[in-house]
Amino acid sequence: MIKYSATVASAGTEFSPYLFKGNMIKTIEFCAENGFDAVELHIRKADDIDTSSIDKVCQKHNIKISTIGTGLGYTLDGLFLTDNDDIKRGQAIARLKEHIDIASILHCGVIIGSMRGRIPEGHKQDKERAMKNYSESLLLLADYAEKKGVTILLEPVNRYENNFHNSSIEMRDFIKKLGSNKIKILLDTFHMNIEEHGLTGMYDSIKECKDFLGHMHFADSNRRRPGAGHIDFAGILKTLNEINYDGYAAFEYLPWPEPEIASVEGLKYIKSLNISG
Ligand SMILES: [Mn+2]
Numbered sequence: 001m002i003k004y005s006a007t008v009a010s011a012g013t014e015f016s017p018y019l020f021k022g023n024m025i026k027t028i029e030f031c032a033e034n035g036f037d038a039v040e041l042h043i044r045k046a047d048d049i050d051t052s053s054i055d056k057v058c059q060k061h062n063i064k065i066s067t068i069g070t071g072l073g074y075t076l077d078g079l080f081l082t083d084n085d086d087i088k089r090g091q092a093i094a095r096l097k098e099h100i101d102i103a104s105i106l107h108c109g110v111i112i113g114s115m116r117g118r119i120p121e122g123h124k125q126d127k128e129r130a131m132k133n134y135s136e137s138l139l140l141l142a143d144y145a146e147k148k149g150v151t152i153l154l155e156p157v158n159r160y161e162n163n164f165h166n167s168s169i170e171m172r173d174f175i176k177k178l179g180s181n182k183i184k185i186l187l188d189t190f191h192m193n194i195e196e197h198g199l200t201g202m203y204d205s206i207k208e209c210k211d212f213l214g215h216m217h218f219a220d221s222n223r224r225r226p227g228a229g230h231i232d233f234a235g236i237l238k239t240l241n242e243i244n245y246d247g248y249a250a251f252e253y254l255p256w257p258e259p260e261i262a263s264v265e266g267l268k269y270i271k272s273l274n275i276s277g
Contacts (some may be wrong), residue, residue: 002248002274003249004267004270005039006019006036006038006039007020007042007251008022009021009069009072011044011076012042015254017219017223017252018042019255019263024039025053025057032063034267035264036063038065038066038248039058039063039064039066040066040068040250040252041065042069043072044076045098064107067108067110068102068111070095070099070112070113071111074117077095080117081115081134081138082120082134084120084126092117096115097144109184109214109215110145112153113154114162116162116164118164119163138154139178142182151182152182153185154186155185155191157188157191158194159194167195167205168187168196168208172209184212185212185213186216187209187215188217188219188252189216189236190217190219190220192205193221202231206243206245213243214247215250218233218249219253223254224253225251227269234273237270237274251263
C-alpha cells in the first residue's frame with residue numbers, strides 16, 4: 001500500500017517546490033489531521049530542527065517522518081558531492097552525515113537530489129575526477145548510513161536543473177554499479193515527465209526500477225498539485241500497485257494557491273484515483 005507524505009521546509013524561496021514552509025510542528029499536526037501518513041522534512045542543517053519535539057508530536061498524532069530532504073544545503077550553502085575542491089566536498093559529506101544522524105533518530109530515509117551537484121564543464125579530466133569523487137563520497141555515506149540503519153535515496157533530476165543522471169534508467173544503472181543496498185532510487189513524477197520516453201515511459205521506468213525503488217515524489221507536469229497538470233496519476237498509481245510498492249509518495253510541489261488547499265486537494269485527488277491502494 002502506498003503511503004502519502006507532505007513536504008515542509010525550514011527555509012526556501014517563493015519558487016521552491018515545498019508545500020509548507022516554517023513551523024514544522026504545526027505542519028505535522030495539520031498533515032495528521034488531514035489524512036497524511038507522514039511528513040518529509042527539508043532542512044538546511046541539523047540545528048534547524050529539534051528532533052525530540054518532532055518525534056513527540058509524531059507519536060502523539062500517529063504520523064511518521066518519511067524522509068529528510070537535503071537540497072537546501074546546495075541552494076543556500078553551495079555544498080555538493082561532485083565538488084572537486086576537497087575541503088568543500090568534505091563539508092558536503094559532513095552535512096549529509098548530520099542528516100543521516102537525524103534520519104536515524106526519526107527512522108526515515110535521506111534524499112540526495114540537488115546535493116549531488118553537477119559535472120563541471122571543460123576538461124575531460126575534471127569531469128572524470130568529479131564523477132570519481134561523487135561515487136566515492138556516496139559509498140562512504142552508504143557505509144555511514146548502514147551503521148545508522150538509514151537508507152539513502154538518490155534522485156534523478158531533469159536536464160534543465162542538472163547535467164547528469166537525468167533519467168530513471170541512467171540513475172538505476174549507476175546505483176546498480178555502486179552496489180550498495182543502502183542506496184536506492186527516488187522517482188519524481190515532475191522530472192520523469194520531462195525525461196522518460198514515449199507515452200508509457202513513466203510506467204515502464206517505474207517497472208524497470210522496481211528492485212531499487214525507495215521513494216516517490218508526486219508533482220504534476222506544471223509542478224503544481226496532482227490534478228492541476230496533465231500527468232496521468234491513475235496510470236502511475238496503477239503501476240506502483242502492480243509492482244507492490246509500499247513506500248511513500250511525498251507531495252513535493254508548489255503551494256498553489258496556498259499550502260493548505262494544495263496539500264488537501266492533492267491528496268483528495270490521488271486517493272480518488274487510487275481506489276485499490
Ligand atoms: Mn523531487
